[in-house]
Amino acid sequence: MLIDPEIGFTADVIRDPSRFVGRTDLIRDCISALNAATGLISVFGKRGVGKSSLLRQIQQMALGEYALAKKAGLTHLIPARPRTYLTVYYSCDSLIKDGKDLLSRLCNDQGAEDSLLRLVPNDGKEIIEFTRSKEVSAGADLKVVSWGAKGIESSKYAKVVPNDIVQTFRNFVDAIVVHQVQKRMNRDGLLIILDEFDVIDNKEGLGSLIKSLTTPQVKFAVCGVGRDLSDLIHDHASVERLIEQGVLPVKPMPLPESEAIIFRAAELFGGTVKFEPGIATRIAELGQGYPYFVQLIGKQCVNEANSKSTTTIDSDILDKVLEDLRSGKAFPTLESAYQRAIGESEGRQMLLHLLAEQPTEQSLFTDEIGRVILKQSRQVAEELDIQFIDQLIPRLVEKKYGPILERVPERQGTYEFVNPVLRQYIKLRRIE
Numbered sequence: 072m073l074i075d076p077e078i079g080f081t082a083d084v085i086r087d088p089s090r091f092v093g094r095t096d097l098i099r100d101c102i103s104a105l106n107a108a109t110g111l112i113s114v115f116g117k118r119g120v121g122k123s124s125l126l127r128q129i130q131q132m133a134l135g136e137y138a139l140a141k142k143a144g145l146t147h148l149i150p151a152r153p154r155t156y157l158t159v160y161y162s163c164d165s166l167i168k169d170g171k172d173l174l175s176r177l178c179n180d181q182g183a184e185d186s187l188l189r190l191v192p193n194d195g196k197e198i199i200e201f202t203r204s205k206e207v208s209a210g211a212d213l214k215v216v217s218w219g220a221k222g223i224e225s226s227k228y229a230k231v232v233p234n235d236i237v238q239t240f241r242n243f244v245d246a247i248v249v250h251q252v253q254k255r256m257n258r259d260g261l262l263i264i265l266d267e268f269d270v271i272d273n274k275e276g277l278g279s280l281i282k283s284l285t286t287p288q289v290k291f292a293v294c295g296v297g298r299d300l301s302d303l304i305h306d307h308a309s310v311e312r313l314i315e316q317g318v319l320p321v322k323p324m325p326l327p328e329s330e331a332i333i334f335r336a337a338e339l340f341g342g343t344v345k346f347e348p349g350i351a352t353r354i355a356e357l358g359q360g361y362p363y364f365v366q367l368i369g370k371q372c373v374n375e376a377n378s379k380s381t382t383t384i385d386s387d388i389l390d391k392v393l394e395d396l397r398s399g400k401a402f403p404t405l406e407s408a409y410q411r412a413i414g415e416s417e418g419r420q421m422l423l424h425l426l427a428e429q430p431t432e433q434s435l436f437t438d439e440i441g442r443v444i445l446k447q448s449r450q451v452a453e454e455l456d457i458q459f460i461d462q463l464i465p466r467l468v469e470k471k472y473g474p475i476l477e478r479v480p481e482r483q484g485t486y487e488f489v490n491p492v493l494r495q496y497i498k499l500r501r502i503e
């Protein structure tokens with residue numbers, strides 16, 4: 072019998088609280104941020120570190136579903152009557168130019184479970200309660216089962232103001248708060264969660280826009296790649312008073328939490344897959360704090376076990392997965408990003424490996440983490456007879472080939488790996 076690796080592992084954002092591991096400090100901060108009457112929640116960190124998964128857990132808690140917090144031993148911090156919300160979840164993309172563009176997207180997105188529009192009261196539209204988690208007791212949200220024949224313009228509850236998207240948005244939000252949040256569901260507020268906020272091209276004024284829209288009934292949560300809040304919101308001074316709670320930096324996972332992903336997977340497999348002692352530690356070490364890589368390796372181990380008709384993951388299985396990784400066979404997505412970057416240049420391949428292997432400071436609290444300095448690899452590169460180093464770099468920073476590296480503007484000759492998981496992959500990949 073083949074075992075489905077997805078039962079225990081996933082490369083997707085974690086929505087189901089029973090799959091979410093660790094992050095106890097962040098969950099504690101989420102509880103207080105959600106239970107503050109006003110305030111902005113901001114989540115930031117590197118790619119693949121677990122931001123979106125944390126956001127989905129914030130969404131669960133906003134609905135009043137605190138099973139995760141209880142399991143994490145935080146029951147004493149949950150208020151007797153926690154503030155509850157209806158929720159909107161929107162992932163931004165780089166075609167969103169600015170704040171008005173964002174509001175216009177929010178007012179037009181027709182997602183059945185996460186959109187703002189689904190909550191705008193309307194005669195024709197049919198909305199039902201549903202729960203986002205497997206637990207039956209979990210907090211309910213609303214979803215649309217039929218948008219109705221008349222279309223959204225016919226709404227008599229919320230007025231669309233032509234050419235004024237800010238006012239239209241306000242009208243939508245007001246109607247939602249009165250009719251859905253308060254009357255229908257008896258909640259405290261509306262939580263608008265905006266993921267991938269960093270990709271919005273022109274961030275000017277977004278802070279003051281959010282501030283002007285935030286009330287005790289309307290709270291925003293923004294999330295994206297960055298080192299701190301100012302990477303997400305440039306005019307962050309305007310939201311200063313809103314951020315006493317709710318600043319949530321997502322750091323690489325400590326080793327025991329990465330190991331816990333394997334232990335949790337074992338539980339999810341319900342005894343059908345066994346991991347020999349020591350395997351979890353080895354996989355966690357390979358993951359370097361990036362849960363995404365831990366999940367990928369775990370999944371591949373199960374695939375390998377399937378092909379060997381065994382249900383025990385031992386060091387032979389893991390060694391085989393590692394060998395396939397080294398030769399580029401195990402992880403097609405990472406492999407193709409790697410190949411695209413090197414573009415059939417041996418020199419560029421060598422240079423990329425030298426940069427990936429540069430020792431960087433291991434402290435979790437400095438900006439330097441993940442940065443590499445060209446000069447430091449130059450000498451080794453020359454000793455290895457790599458020619459024209461300066462001509463090898465441009466492809467690595469060019470968008471259409473990845474990009475693999477990003478220039479750090481304040482420091483000449485300093486680069487950052489855009490995707491830390493890819494960097495780890497390159498470190499493990501063999502040069503052939």
Ligand SMILES: Nc1ncnc2c1ncn2[C@@H]1O[C@H](COP(=O)(O)OP(=O)(O)O)[C@@H](O)[C@H]1O
Nearest residue numbers: 082083091092118119120121122123124362363
């Ligand atoms: N707390 C967690 N427990 C288990 N796996 C996680 C956790 N957080 C993230 N992951 C895994 O890591 C991967 C990346 O997570 P994601 O939330 O998409 O990161 P980001 O949004 O920062 O890029 C996903 O495959 C997810 O399965």
Ligand SMILES: [Mg+2]
Nearest residue numbers: 122123124266
């Ligand atoms: Mg994400």
